[in-house]
Amino acid sequence: MTDDKISANKAIDAALHLDGDPQKVRAFYDEWAKNYDIDTTNTGYVGPRIAAKLFHQFDRSERQNLCYSFSVLDAGCGTGLVGDELSTLGYEQIDGFDLSDAMAQKATETGSYREVKGGIDMMQAAQHYRPLSYAGVLSVGVFTLGHVPPEALNVLVELLRPGGLLVVSTRSHYYDQSNFQEVVDRLIADRQLHLLKLVKDAPYNNDGDGHYWVFRK
Numbered sequence: 001m002t003d004d005k006i007s008a009n010k011a012i013d014a015a016l017h018l019d020g021d022p023q024k025v026r027a028f029y030d031e032w033a034k035n036y037d038i039d040t041t042n043t044g045y046v047g048p049r050i051a052a053k054l055f056h057q058f059d060r061s062e063r064q065n066l067c068y069s070f071s072v073l074d075a076g077c078g079t080g081l082v083g084d085e086l087s088t089l090g091y092e093q094i095d096g097f098d099l100s101d102a103m104a105q106k107a108t109e110t111g112s113y114r115e116v117k118g119g120i121d122m123m124q125a126a127q128h129y130r131p132l133s134y135a136g137v138l139s140v141g142v143f144t145l146g147h148v149p150p151e152a153l154n155v156l157v158e159l160l161r162p163g164g165l166l167v168v169s170t171r172s173h174y175y176d177q178s179n180f181q182e183v184v185d186r187l188i189a190d191r192q193l194h195l196l197k198l199v200k201d202a203p204y205n206n207d208g209d210g211h212y213w214v215f216r217k
């Protein structure tokens with residue numbers, strides 16, 4: 001591998017070298033949609049499973065009566081890997097959105113979601129959903145190099161109800177190279193979020209580790 005290579009998988013490496021321009025990111029994922037599941041499976045991607053399990057674990061411990069009928073939003077749902085995990089855990093009202101229509105179409109086809117919207121940029125998501133409308137929000141594999149800026153976290157917080165759970169993954173190199181921690185610190189200082197758990201340097205895929213963040217609003 002040359003120095004600037006992050007992944008030996010060609011498509012994953014190209015994804016991590018995107019520049020965050022929504023038009024380019026969208027075109028890239030529209031093209032990759034057909035092979036995304038194969039490539040991520042072959043590279044040992046476990047982000048969706050770990051994030052969904054963490055969400056479930058905290059959901060169970062935070063709620064007196066476990067209730068699967070509240071709405072959960074999968075932000076940057078891709079082909080629906082997170083929705084599949086949540087559905088297996090028993091969640092029934094899962095909505096998803098993604099920048100790429102082709103990825104969103106794949107997520108729709110899983111049957112795990114109540115509604116999936118394509119063509120939505122996370123930075124503008126508050127224009128497409130009512131504020132405070134979700135009891136849970138997850139975003140896995142999106143806070144990663146070349147995709148969304150850390151400030152997109154503010155948008156997800158807007159969509160979350162008070163008391164709701166937010167679970168986000170960050171690739172380790174994204175965390176190291178961005179101001180993600182600064183954005184988190186500001187949200188915590190403003191009492192918008194409380195950090196319940198941070199799992200650092202946990203398995204993500206064969207290319208490297210990730211961090212998993214669990215917040216309560």
Ligand SMILES: C[S@@+](CC[C@H](N)C(=O)[O-])C[C@H]1O[C@@H](n2cnc3c(N)ncnc32)[C@H](O)[C@@H]1O
Pocket residue numbers: 022025026029047048075076077078079080081082097098099100103120121122123139140141142147148
């Ligand atoms: C690595 S995939 C992760 C998909 C899924 N969450 C998973 O874990 O398999 C990144 C996804 O983020 C989406 N994405 C990238 N930038 C986005 C943005 N600005 N707004 C919404 N989705 C975005 C891409 O289209 C892609 O589906």
